[in-house]
Amino acid sequence: IYDDGTLIKDLTAPWDFYALDKLQYAQRFGTIIFVHPDYRPEILKKTGDDFEITQFDFERNDADMTENIPFMKFDDATGVNITISSNSSGNNYATFTTNKDFWTQNNVGSIILLMDRQWIITEYVSPTVVYAYTNGPYSIPSAAVSDWFESAFSARRGWPCSITFHQDRLIFAGSPSWPSGVWMSCVGRHNNFSVGTGLDDESIFITLLSQQRQQICTVVSSDNLQILTNVGEWAISSKPLTPSTVDIKQHTSVGSVASRYLPPQKIEGATVFISAGETDIRELSLDQLGENYNANDLCTAAKHLMRGPIDLSYNSTTHQLFVVMSGGEMAILNQNSALGISAWSQYKTNGQFKSVATIDGETYVVVARQNNFYLEKFSDTALNDAGTYGFSFTAAALPLRASGHNAKMLKIRKISARVLNTKTLFINDSRAKLPNSIYDDASPGFSGDVSVNLLGTQRNCINAPWKISSSEQLPSTILSITTYGYYTV
Incomplete structure (x- = not known):
């Protein structure tokens, strides 16, 4: 960490080098929250003159110590029923047995919502058996339970891929197991993701649905909440944003890069991002009516x-x-x-x-x-004393075949260039003759017409008929090019 160019602190990062490509963050005052699909979110916080990194924890309820974490029913859990039996570890422990292989070592430490209780998986026994703990005694049901849910984020299911703050809500978007999900915290309570009863200030969960698989790449807080996926650009325009007034729409279908995090930039009220093909830089901006977004190509x-x-x-x-x-x-x-x-x-x-x-x-x-x-x-x-930088430039015409005239032979008598304040110029690799006086330091250069004559006849009509170039560190400004000659078809 640097302050005015001075190193003031070194911190050990919890991520390895290869995780940096997908590391995203959001800052609010003196706190930065980092997210990565393979790591639990981390918080970098400034306290006084010191900095520290700690794990992000979901808000707990004092009454029963349950976590305000979102819960999901994942696709591979469909049809999995859990039989609950007592456990020798105590009254608050239970043995969970599934009707088919489901559990993995990565389930240890994750939370299950079952019988209106939160259970923490404490031990992995086999693909069908785990031990779990809950805060308080429970009654063993007479039949296997099919209505149960897993915490949205865990070592097995992965962690949020992208993050931002919007309308005083912390936004998590996308995860390895639910790539099109958007989780929004309670208003002003950024560690609370309990959906509650749907009150205006309670948390919100939505899934992007379309004919194409949506993988969220990043989210941007702008005039609206913008969601950039691998195949399109979405926006939530609700103001204020509440569970009952979520107005979401896909506006464009450019797509963003999913293989690494390329942070969108806010430029003059627009959001600028790299396209999925990595060949375009797009400007996401509202139209004149302020209703729909366009994604114009800037390059x-x-x-x-x-x-x-x-x-x-x-x-x-x-x-x-x-x-x-x-x-x-x-x-x-x-x-x-x-x-x-x-x-x-x-x-x-x-x-x-x-x-x-x-x-x-x-x-x-x-x-x-x-x-x-x-x-x-x-x-x-x-300042750089007598510094130099090698460079070159080349400009060329389209070949005659591009005109559609099927040219077969070309005879060029003269190529003329109209220049402004120019001190160097090559036409078809031949140096154009310029007055010697222009090379004085006080001279701005030559302005006028220069030409190269008697360039001969050629049957190669695929290459450019003229080329302007130079590799000298001198000014050159071309206003127009005129070619004199004829061609046959």
Whole structure:
């Protein structure tokens, strides 16, 4: 943990390195709750000048010490009946015997809701037998029990995949065993997920249903509660959100990445996310009537930069969206709707970008250099004495065959380029002649027409008829290209 660039504390994380790709979190004041499908939720809390990590616990009822945890009937528990018998451990213990193989070692510690009681599985005996404990004496039923439920989250069933806060409710969404479920806590009681009797401030549970299997990737608290799944984008628009007024709808069918967590970013009132195919960056925003969402593609002209995104972060101060790619480079979107600006660029470094985050207008990156990892940040004031950066650019025309005229032979007499403040230019790999005076430091460069003549005849009409390029560290601005010649079909 850093404070103004100074390391103030190291904490041992409960997750292993390979779990980081799916780790999600939500922050409220000085508390951050982390969720992962294979780990119990954890809380990072700041107390005074100290920090600590503790497990997330569901609120308990003082009267009987039961937990306010959601319960489910999972598909593989259908048709499983439990016969209850006494246990030598005491009056509060029982032996659960099922009519077919069901129990596993991972059931130990989980909670079962049976006969209006919560039972904690204390010991695994066999696939059909476990021991359980309940708080208080009980009566043994005369027949096997079929009406029973498991806690929604456990070592066997997995844990929440995504999290956010919305309308003073803690939202858990998706789990390995119930990927389309959304669990919402009681209002103001973020550890209480008991559905109770359906009062307005009590917890809510819903399942996304459609013709396609919905796997929730993440949830976003915006003007509405947005739910991004592997095949579409949903929204709950209820205000206020109560058990009796849940208005949920699927708006678009783009889908998000499910294999890892790519945090959606809020940009100028819209939610920006990576598409399921990892080739688009979509902007989820309401239409002019404020009723339906659209998912516009922000990188239509920059598909070549989308090469396996692994992380992203938005700096609202500089209006820049940073997207880290698996190859170690970074694509940057400069977005400012008020000025009509939407432009892409690419950053490379001596090493590989691995992760990015933005805090208080500062953009931080994790960079791998020579088998080591470094935490670095971008600076507008850092100076580099006589620094250089090698680069090149190329622009080319469409081939003549693209016109549909089936060209077979091409003769080009001249290619002319109209330039502005230019000091370097290659046309079809031939250097264009520019006045010597423009190379003075005080000169802005040449503005006007430059050309290359006598380019000959060619029968290859599949390649581009002209190409503009340069690899020199000098300015070059092309306003237009004119080609003189003819072709035959």
